[in-house]
Each structure stands twice: as C-alpha cells, then as structure tokens.
Amino acid sequence: MGTCSACCPVAGVCIPDRNIFRGPMTDLSVLVFTGVILALIAIYAVRLRVVPMPSLAAARAEIISYIPSDTKTVTDFGSGWGDLAINIARHRPDIAVTGIELSPVPYAISRMRAVLAAKPNLTLIRADFRKIDREPGDVVVCFLDPRVMGDVGDVLDQKMRAGGIVISRAFAIPGWQAFGEVPMKSGSDILYLYRVGKHKAEA
Numbered sequence: 001m002g003t004c005s006a007c008c009p010v011a012g013v014c015i016p017d018r019n020i021f022r023g024p025m026t027d028l029s030v031l032v033f034t035g036v037i038l039a040l041i042a043i044y045a046v047r048l049r050v051v052p053m054p055s056l057a058a059a060r061a062e063i064i065s066y067i068p069s070d071t072k073t074v075t076d077f078g079s080g081w082g083d084l085a086i087n088i089a090r091h092r093p094d095i096a097v098t099g100i101e102l103s104p105v106p107y108a109i110s111r112m113r114a115v116l117a118a119k120p121n122l123t124l125i126r127a128d129f130r131k132i133d134r135e136p137g138d139v140v141v142c143f144l145d146p147r148v149m150g151d152v153g154d155v156l157d158q159k160m161r162a163g164g165i166v167i168s169r170a171f172a173i174p175g176w177q178a179f180g181e182v183p184m185k186s187g188s189d190i191l192y193l194y195r196v197g198k199h200k201a202e203a
C-alpha cells in the first residue's frame with residue numbers, strides 16, 4: 001500500500017486494484033459456465049435423440065383438452081423444462097401429474113419452475129422413462145422424436161394398464177393403432193390418441 005493521489009484521490013491511499021484481474025476472470029468463468037451448460041444440453045439431446053423443445057401455450061391447451069375429465073393421474077414422458085407438466089397441474093388440480101426428465105439442465109430448470117408454481121399435485125422426477133418401475137397412470141402425454149417412439153410403445157405395452165390413454169404430439173407409436181389422429185390447430189403437428197388394450201392393429 002502506498003499513497004497515490006492519481007488513482008485514489010479521496011483517501012489518498014493506493015490499494016492495488018484487484019478488479020483489473022477480477023474482470024477478465026469473471027468473464028471467463030461466465031463463458032466456461034455457459035459452455036458447460038450448453039454442452040450438457042447438447043450431449044443429452046444427442047444421447048436421448050430428443051431436443052428439449054417445449055410445447056408452447058396454444059399446443060399445451062390443445063393437449064390438455066384431450067385429457068379425459070375423469071383422469072386421476074398423468075405422466076409426461078420427457079417433461080423437458082416443465083412447460084406441459086406444470087400447465088396440466090395448473091389447469092387440472094384434480095389430477096396428480098408426474099413429469100419424467102433425464103436431461104439434467106432442463107430437469108433442474110423445471111424443478112425451479114415447479115417450486116415457483118407451488119402445485120401440490122405436481123411431481124418431477126429425474127429418470128429415464130424407458131426404465132421406470134411404476135405404472136404411468138391413466139394418461140401418458142409425450143412430445144418426443146420418431147426415433148424413440150418404439151421405446152415408448154415397448155414401455156407402455158409393459159407398464160400401462162388397459163384403458164389408459166396415450167396422447168402423443170407429432171409422432172405416432174409404430175405398430176399401434178390410434179383411435180384419433182387430430183391435426184393441431186396451433187401448428188402442423190398431429191395429436192395421436194391411443195387407448196391401451198385397443199391399440200394393436202387388427203390383423
């Protein structure tokens with residue numbers, strides 16, 4: 001410490017300016033942090049073969065309108081940032097909603113949003129829906145990718161009880177017979193509606 005009226009005119013005491021070093025380091029930390037987050041999102045998108053793209057408000061409203069009125073439980077296979085699961089919980093307080101998401105960044109954000117939404121009927125789980133050991137409930141909703149729809153069919157064949165409803169945005173389950181294929185008003189996607197137990201195409 002010495003005196004220096006040029007850089008510390010008020011106190012007249014010169015404290016070495018640590019900001020000279022902190023500035024560039026902070027910028028670097030932010031860059032590294034952002035890079036790690038983006039890399040994690042990309043790695044999981046490649047690994048899971050699904051991009052974490054959320055359903056927007058109009059699409060969510062359409063999907064929710066196809067959930068039957070007597071539904072008690074809904075699972076979102078691949079709940080992403082939480083948009084659809086949180087909105088189902090908000091619009092249907094009578095339903096216990098579970099979102100299953102494996103990608104850590106969307107999952108972490110969805111957990112924060114769920115805390116803010118404070119919906120007691122919403123549970124978010126970090127897991128692979130292909131490995132769930134529980135029944136998915138009355139209704140499964142999903143918005144995934146054609147490359148994983150075979151896995152969805154396999155899981156639901158094993159885990160979902162007869163009478164359960166599956167609502168798949170945009171992508172059909174291979175080998176399953178939909179009872180409805182509804183063009184969405186909010187875009188060019190189709191909603192595929194299935195009823196487990198009646199989902200196998202008749203020979």
Ligand SMILES: C[S@@+](CC[C@H](N)C(=O)[O-])C[C@H]1O[C@@H](n2cnc3c(N)ncnc32)[C@H](O)[C@@H]1O
Nearest residue numbers: 048050052053054055078080101102103128129
């Ligand atoms: C297109 S986003 C849809 C998000 C949400 N359902 C919505 O409509 O807003 C699909 C999500 O599924 C997740 N996902 C893909 N495969 C998964 C798996 N096997 N287990 C859990 N999540 C998976 C992806 O990480 C991605 O976040």
